[in-house]
Amino acid sequence: GLIAAYFFHNFFVFDHLISYILFFSLLAYVHSRSEAPLSAHRQASGNSRPTAPRFALGNLLAVAIPAVSILLVLSLYFANVKPIxxxxxxIEALKSLQTPGEAAKAVQYFQKAHNTSRLGQPEIAEQLAANAVAVLTSDISMxxxxxxxxxxxxxxLKQAQDLSGDARYQLIIGSFLSATxxxxxxxxxxxxxxxxxxxxxxxxxxxxxxxxPLHFEEYCDRIEGWVLKLGTK
Incomplete structure (x- = not known):
């Protein structure tokens, strides 16, 4: 439950310092509560290592804590490190576009950004569409x-397909295809x-x-229909 909550929280929180403190403090508290004190008999006999049953809490924690740690590292990598x-x-792609003669670098950075993480692909797709004309009219080779x-x-196209119910991305791909x-x-x-x-x-x-430019006569008819439609909104 803790791992699931932390993974969900990573989608909405970008400053993780306080989150780390709370997360590991809670783990430390759970660990301290799981350490039972030695009985008086074991202390007197000098047997400081209690014989735990096979499925005792300590044995379970010995397996659970490493597993949780691995899951935490993986979630941090895929939900935080790769999107960053x-x-x-x-950012490097956009900076390269502003520098004369570095459009080829911008293309490489755009490709790296898109292929690194799925979480940032919608924003990267928007930037691709917004800067496509600048790249295609630059001095790079054909x-x-x-x-x-x-x-x-x-x-x-993939973004428009994945978000087929979102008008924003249908407009973005349509504008891109129109501009090209x-x-x-x-x-x-x-x-x-x-x-x-x-x-x-x-x-x-x-x-x-x-x-x-495709259908001028139908274009005129549509303009009239659109004006009437928008006028009734």
Missing amino acids: MANLFL EEKNTFFNFAKDAL GYLDEALVYLERASQLMPGKQMIYLEIANVFK
Whole structure:
């Protein structure tokens, strides 16, 4: 129960110093309560090591404490250390984009950030979409641009699939595909976003930007329908 509570708490607390103090203080208290005092007979006879039954609390703790420690270390690594590493890689990627001539490093850091931890992938996907044009218009080679585009597209498509009921990520992948020239694919995700969040004006603006060069006449009809729909909200 303690490990489960601590693992759940790690999702919401970022300053763990006080949490560590409370956690190990509780472990110390449980350990102190489990140490029974020696009986007067054993003290008088000089037998300071009581013969514990096979399933005594002390024997169970001898197994449980190492197991709990291993689980704690693993939870800290996957729930804390790896997300922190992913965050540092993301920061380095954004810093590299601001430095002339280091767009190739930014691509590498984006890939490291995305592959390091699943917990930070939604934020990394958003940053990929927001900075895709900057990378694709930089001075890196065409091969590096293609590698980045395929990586970013796969990451965003996976995020949109995992969060298929979230209009935000449908809009993000739709905007990314629109900005990179994949208008037909962009329209699929933008239409899905409009169904999930029909009152969001930004979605209709993105659809209009995609729809106009594809189907101008239908675009005009849709504009009228959107105006009427939003006017009734």
